[in-house]
Amino acid sequence: MGRTPCCDKKGLKKGPWTTEEDEILANYINKNGGHGSWRSLPKITGLLRCGKSCRLRWTNYLRPDIKRGPFTSEEEKLVIQLHAILGNRWAAIASQLPGRTDNEIKNFWNTHLKKRLKSMGINPETHEPVASSSYPNHKSHASISTRHMAQWESARLEAEARLSIESSSHFNNNNPNSITKTDSSSSSDYFLRIWNSEVGDAFRNVNKITSCCQSPISAGSLSTNKCDSVIAELASNNPISNSVKEEFEWKNYKFCAEDLILGYDSSSSNDMDDSSDTALQLLLDFPMNNDMNFLENSFAFSL
DNA sequence: AATACAAGCAACCGCGGTGTT
DNA sequence: CAACACCGCGGTTGCTTGTAT
Numbered sequence: 001m002g003r004t005p006c007c008d009k010k011g012l013k014k015g016p017w018t019t020e021e022d023e024i025l026a027n028y029i030n031k032n033g034g035h036g037s038w039r040s041l042p043k044i045t046g047l048l049r050c051g052k053s054c055r056l057r058w059t060n061y062l063r064p065d066i067k068r069g070p071f072t073s074e075e076e077k078l079v080i081q082l083h084a085i086l087g088n089r090w091a092a093i094a095s096q097l098p099g100r101t102d103n104e105i106k107n108f109w110n111t112h113l114k115k116r117l118k119s120m121g122i123n124p125e126t127h128e129p130v131a132s133s134s135y136p137n138h139k140s141h142a143s144i145s146t147r148h149m150a151q152w153e154s155a156r157l158e159a160e161a162r163l164s165i166e167s168s169s170h171f172n173n174n175n176p177n178s179i180t181k182t183d184s185s186s187s188s189d190y191f192l193r194i195w196n197s198e199v200g201d202a203f204r205n206v207n208k209i210t211s212c213c214q215s216p217i218s219a220g221s222l223s224t225n226k227c228d229s230v231i232a233e234l235a236s237n238n239p240i241s242n243s244v245k246e247e248f249e250w251k252n253y254k255f256c257a258e259d260l261i262l263g264y265d266s267s268s269s270n271d272m273d274d275s276s277d278t279a280l281q282l283l284l285d286f287p288m289n290n291d292m293n294f295l296e297n298s299f300a301f302s303l
Numbered sequence: 304a305a306t307a308c309a310a311g312c313a314a315c316c317g318c319g320g321t322g323t324t
Numbered sequence: 325c326a327a328c329a330c331c332g333c334g335g336t337t338g339c340t341t342g343t344a345t
Contacts (some may be wrong), residue, residue, distance in 0.1 A: 014314080015313095015314075015338095015339085037330080039330065039331090052330095052331085052332095055331075056315080057313090062310065088334065089333090090333075091333060091334085101319075102332095102334080103313075103314085104312085106334075106335085108312095111311055141319090
């Protein structure tokens with residue numbers, strides 16, 4: 001089916017917005033209690049912009065709840081953690097950071113975080129460690145360790161795919177009224193829901209770097225204990241399998257390691273290397289319940 | 304001081320999803 | 325059910341500013 005252009009290009013202005021245009025747009029939206037139809041907005045206000053351009057200007061710049069200024073370390077952490085779960089779904093990530101726009105987060109990721117992760121030997125797309133030979137500045141680690149982590153990550157991705165299917169069938173079959181179709185359409189959405197739940201809060205609260213360093217296994221146990229009751233409660237309404245719980249536990253463990261890797265005030269490579277080693281150890285020490293039993297069905301499932 | 308290059312960011316473009324007729 | 329209109333999202337572009345030579 002053919003598609004008409006979003007707006008007539010003739011006579012329409014492009015490029016940076018002037019303060020006058022900003023005022024017209026903001027005044028109109030404020031006076032009318034909303035933007036209404038973006039397409040008709042330029043005609044009504046007399047702006048020589050297409051509706052799309054108006055929407056972008058409003059959502060990315062003029063909106064009153066926009067948060068200005070540099071990202072805090074908490075926000076940085078959250079972006080990295082959410083990107084590990086959601087990938088390049090900037091709008092979904094932005095929804096977890098009040099006042100930040102998807103465009104802002106996308107730019108921040110592409111200009112700062114991506115480079116930082118790369119310099120640390122982490123693939124920013126997959127969040128997997130990459131071969132140390134590609135990063136001469138990064139302290140070399142045993143290839144066995146790297147492979148081990150890569151296997152973990154591979155298994156994790158497999159699990160995500162499986163859990164997506166599992167959770168969809170759970171919610172659709174057992175409690176179809178509790179959740180919409182789109183809510184359960186992907187594993188990332190599923191994890192986002194958990195992330196926003198009390199379970200997510202509990203996991204985030206366990207984010208004590210020092211205790212993780214000193215006793216990674218106990219940190220894992222702590223998060224499990226703390227969340228067991230919450231999970232059980234949730235499960236009574238929306239059953240969550242043990243595999244989901246264990247998968248989430250792994251994610252939290254990984255995030256904890258990422259905190260160490262990032263070391264927000266550690267611009268020097270030496271500091272970074274030290275923390276990265278600890279983080280690697282932390283990842284390697286993640287408690288494997290019966291040798292990844294919770295993942296064993298993932299391959300059959302994906303097939 | 305002039306130029307080249309890199310980084311950061313605002314804005315644009317095209318596509319897909321969804322609602323309406 | 326098809327055609328259309330609109331909106332939102334993610335990728336990309338290009339302008340501006342900062343830094344190095």
